[in-house]
Amino acid sequence: MELEDIYTQIIIEQSNSKKNKRRLENPTIVLEGKNPSCGDEIKLELVIKDGVVADASFTGVGCAISQASTSLMIDLVKGKPIETAMELSDLFIRMIQRKTVNESELEPLEDAVALMNISNMPARVKCATMPWHTLTQALK
Amino acid sequence: MINKIINSSSLISDVSDLKENEYIKDFPLLNNMAEGKKRLVYLDNAATTQKPLSVINAVKEYYGHYNANPHRGAYGLSSKATQIYEDARECARRFINAKSSEEIIFTKGATEGFNMIASSFGEDFICSGDEILLSIAEHHSNLIPWQLVAKKKGAILKYMYTEPSGEITTKEITDKINERTKLVAITHVSNVLGLINPVEEIIRRAHKVGAVVVMDAAQSIPHIQVDVQKLNVDFMVFSGHKMLAPMGIGVLYGKKKLLDNMRPLLYGGGMVESVTEQDTVYAEAPYKFEGGTQNVEAAYGLMKAMEYIDDIGYDKIAAIEDKLTAYAIEKLEEIPYITIYVDRRQGKGTGVISFGIEGVHPHDVSTVLDAYGVAIRSGHHCAQPLMNHLGIHACCRISLYFYNSMKDIDCFIDAIKNVRRWLGLGA
Numbered sequence: 001m002e003l004e005d006i007y008t009q010i011i012i013e014q015s016n017s018k019k020n021k022r023r024l025e026n027p028t029i030v031l032e033g034k035n036p037s038c039g040d041e042i043k044l045e046l047v048i049k050d051g052v053v054a055d056a057s058f059t060g061v062g063c064a065i066s067q068a069s070t071s072l073m074i075d076l077v078k079g080k081p082i083e084t085a086m087e088l089s090d091l092f093i094r095m096i097q098r099k100t101v102n103e104s105e106l107e108p109l110e111d112a113v114a115l116m117n118i119s120n121m122p123a124r125v126k127c128a129t130m131p132w133h134t135l136t137q138a139l140k
Numbered sequence: 141m142i143n144k145i146i147n148s149s150s151l152i153s154d155v156s157d158l159k160e161n162e163y164i165k166d167f168p169l170l171n172n173m174a175e176g177k178k179r180l181v182y183l184d185n186a187a188t189t190q191k192p193l194s195v196i197n198a199v200k201e202y203y204g205h206y207n208a209n210p211h212r213g214a215y216g217l218s219s220k221a222t223q224i225y226e227d228a229r230e231c232a233r234r235f236i237n238a239k240s241s242e243e244i245i246f247t248k249g250a251t252e253g254f255n256m257i258a259s260s261f262g263e264d265f266i267c268s269g270d271e272i273l274l275s276i277a278e279h280h281s282n283l284i285p286w287q288l289v290a291k292k293k294g295a296i297l298k299y300m301y302t303e304p305s306g307e308i309t310t311k312e313i314t315d316k317i318n319e320r321t322k323l324v325a326i327t328h329v330s331n332v333l334g335l336i337n338p339v340e341e342i343i344r345r346a347h348k349v350g351a352v353v354v355m356d357a358a359q360s361i362p363h364i365q366v367d368v369q370k371l372n373v374d375f376m377v378f379s380g381h382k383m384l385a386p387m388g389i390g391v392l393y394g395k396k397k398l399l400d401n402m403r404p405l406l407y408g409g410g411m412v413e414s415v416t417e418q419d420t421v422y423a424e425a426p427y428k429f430e431g432g433t434q435n436v437e438a439a440y441g442l443m444k445a446m447e448y449i450d451d452i453g454y455d456k457i458a459a460i461e462d463k464l465t466a467y468a469i470e471k472l473e474e475i476p477y478i479t480i481y482v483d484r485r486q487g488k489g490t491g492v493i494s495f496g497i498e499g500v501h502p503h504d505v506s507t508v509l510d511a512y513g514v515a516i517r518s519g520h521h522c523a524q525p526l527m528n529h530l531g532i533h534a535c536c537r538i539s540l541y542f543y544n545s546m547k548d549i550d551c552f553i554d555a556i557k558n559v560r561r562w563l564g565l566g567a
Contacts, residue, residue, distance in 0.1 A: 007508075007562050007564075015563070039501075039503075039520055041533065063501035065503075123507075124507065127503065
């Protein structure tokens with residue numbers, strides 16, 4: 001595994017980007033996600049309106065992988081119906097677990113496909129999936 | 141018998157030149173990796189050390205020549221296995237200078253040792269309102285068992301806090317130890333801070349108020365002499381695998397008069413005097429604490445590990461590690477965006493340096509370093525209360541051993557200088 005395949009341009013940009021890292025004024029759901037062994041901690045804030053993820057943001061600390069993954073996830077699910085967001089979350093987790101490897105099947109994940117290589121790094125899988133597990137939990 | 145491994149201690153006659161380290165020759169894994177694409181720079185010795193050939197061969201030798209269930213067979217091979225196991229116990233006794241080999245209990249590691257003390261001593265002798273005193277730098281293994289005892293018995297858990305320099309001051313010790321203190325659980329050396337704690341002073345004060353002291357030697361005994369009689373410590377625990385021995389073996393030392401009054405933790409074979417339909421008479425210590433078939437080959441490996449350390453000598457180990465540590469700190473301090481979390485110049489240490497890189501999560505640091513062939517630890521190091529106390533979520537840690545070299549440190553420093561670039565944070 002080369003570092004170029006892990007810290008890709010899109011992951012670096014997303015992990016350093018602040019656009020989704022903010023507090024929402026009136027979130028309808030706030031849920032914390034943690035990877036206790038690494039020290040990744042995020043607080044996911046969502047505004048659910050008419051069955052749609054109308055707005056989303058996060059705060060917290062973590063590694064580049066977890067931060068980028070959270071930010072990419074927010075970009076992806078914002079404006080989508082809850083069911084679609086849940087399906088995307090499931091698809092992302094299956095991608096990291098290498099249960100779905102077909103490129104066309106992964107297309108709905110858009111830029112989040114950039115994290116696919118993390119599936120080759122057992123030590124970092126949890127960093128990538130934690131925000132998505134948190135999202136699924138929040139939307140249940 | 142296997143050939144005696146020729147110890148290479150004579151090869152480093154002068155620690156002033158540690159560019160290369162000849163001890164590495166005794167460690168197959170470090171050499172195996174050296175033949176690959178990248179030389180492994182192993183700087184995670186506080187997690188586990190690599191094993192010398194003498195230890196690896198001991199395990200092989202045991203199964204090739206001596207394997208039988210000790211204490212259970214009335215035949216030659218079983219007697220031989222028993223002999224090896226008891227020789228290892230005597231070796232451990234001598235190594236820590238216990239009064240009697242009856243005070244040496246083999247465990248699967250430090251964690252089992254702490255749990256055994258907490259269950260078999262703590263739960264029976266700690267009462268409601270008693271105080272259990274820990275340091276904030278305890279590893280979870282010497283912390284969680286005491287939380288459980290405190291909850292179960294209605295005892296009060298208190299902490300001695302470290303200074304920003306990493307030290308535990310005399311004031312903190314005298315402030316926290318009082319007539320209600322029943323037990324003090326203290327690490328000799330923290331796995332994050334790497335400083336040698338003033339355990340003599342803590343033990344002395346604890347004994348003045350009649351408290352029992354449990355000492356975690358897992359991070360000290362690989363690096364410094366631990367003499368249980370000189371320290372006058374009541375219980376002491378360590379793991380073999382952090383001091384060259386195989387995994388799955390450790391030692392619990394306890395003063396005989398304490399062990400005699402404690403009940404076993406595991407009940408079953410090998411720990412009884414006699415069993416009737418309704419009752420059991422337990423064996424004496426140490427056997428009553430060693431229920432079930434023990435890890436004999438690892439005990440044999442531990443003996444070889446202790447012999448290896450004896451051959452080098454703690455003085456030389458300390459001389460090498462002090463030099464390497466000072467060099468690593470000097471190099472790290474030259475890098476502006478690095479924070480070292482403890483002032484290592486305050487006291488004598490053991491080759492542990494915990495640090496952070498501005499703007500980069502420790503997990504990313506270890507991933508980048510791994511790509512450069514450098515193995516370091518990142519995370520909370522099983523010391524979350526200490527992380528909270530230090531005001532951080534996680535940190536990076538290098539931990540050196542006598543087989544590391546200046547070259548290892550140079551590789552580490554070169555790799556460190558690349559981390560921020562990989563994370564898109566410039567140079």
